Amino acid sequence: MSFDRASVTAAVARHGRVARVVVAGIEGSAPREPGAAMLVWDSGQSGTIGGGALEYEAAAEARAALAAGRDAVARKPLGPALGQCCGGAVVLVCECWDAARLETVFGAVVLRRVEGAADAPLPLKRAAVKARNAGAPVGTEFRNGWLLEPVARASRAIWIYGAGHVGRALVSVLTPLPDVSVTWVDTGPDRFPDDVPQDVTVLPAANPADAVRLAPAEAEHLVLTYSHALDLEICHRLLSHGFRAAGLIGSATKWARFRSRLAALGHAPEQVARIRCPIGDPALGKHPQAIAVGVAAEILSAGVSALDRPHYREDTA
Structure with missing residues (x-):
């Protein structure tokens, strides 16, 4: 502490x-x-x-x-x-x-x-x-x-794309963790709740994928917007930009389609495999707060990045 x-x-x-x-x-x-x-x-x-x-x-x-x-x-x-x-x-x-x-x-x-x-x-x-x-x-x-x-120094920059139910749950769970700074991205100010935690950096962007270039190269990214097309574009930008780790909410079916589309966009399979889909612990269920708790548990695992472990969930949108 x-x-x-x-x-x-x-x-x-x-x-x-x-x-x-x-x-x-x-x-x-x-x-x-x-x-x-x-x-x-x-x-x-x-x-x-x-x-x-x-x-x-x-x-x-x-x-x-x-x-x-x-x-x-x-x-x-x-x-x-x-x-x-x-x-x-x-x-x-x-x-x-x-x-x-x-x-x-x-x-x-x-x-x-x-x-x-x-x-x-x-x-x-x-x-x-x-x-x-x-x-x-x-x-x-x-x-x-x-x-x-x-003196505390945030050693892990976590970027969250999407201010829906899962995004809000993730912010509420991750923000109090020590040595973590959260940047929260969505399409406009109206997408965010009125009571955003004071330590969170809110970044409205008409196209959230454009915000990727602003992220540190060692940031960790959680992608969970309302649009599969936007999720894909963010993943594409991340693979071109560089990151410490990245995770995408979704099912095995969604991830299979994304792998194919990202390969078509010119990304090598070993690079695409760095993005983990889905995020969280499937044993905890599909409730937004349960997903957030699963991600937070991984962040707290000693010496292990929040998103560096593979997980598979068959039935998450």
Whole structure:
């Protein structure tokens, strides 16, 4: 887990000031891992640190911290204090963020004092320098009142073509995943819902296939428009443009026709085979949300691209 500057920036833009509550450390069993965080403001919150009663109490304390304009640190024994069965304890750091404070966040890591000693512990200083200068990985660590966190960088660009039922389900499931940025393409602004998640880039295009040229070469693409002809054109453009991975919603019959037509357009069979059709896990069923869950599960599979595994569904439109 890491400091998600984009989500904090968006929340500050909407609410002016927000409290960020992060799990800075754990002892024993805990609901979430170090680095898990949530944002809290006067009338709401987003994200989760888990634990039910823990989160409820932490949110109330975060609003109090916001009202007082101060940061805070709290150690929460989960069993004795909150009646939770985890049995461990968590250290929570609550910080108040506004636009001015966000300007202090840059580079690969953030190291800041929450309480305690004026100087950062030497191990944290060294870890921060290695991360900034050599790209060394760091995790969330809290020592002597100082908090070290990596800054989130979206490492996977996912482009979704189509804002119908499956497209909307995919966006709702994929957007909260860490290290993922979503670009959503369809024919016009009226095709998208009113409540598009704030971290999603909406890209209306009269011909969505024209948007392919704007995608990074290492992007992953999910093609699921209302038109088979448009799906085919997007696949054709993708094969000419390059991609990390690509998936197409459809049946085995649809994919057989597409393979033939893409070959006729001049694409070699081994290149066409890089597009996986259909997407998702057929065992989960054909409901849009079930397809989205299947795709998300593949994205979360360690070291495996969301679309690099072959799947076959005989009866999906």
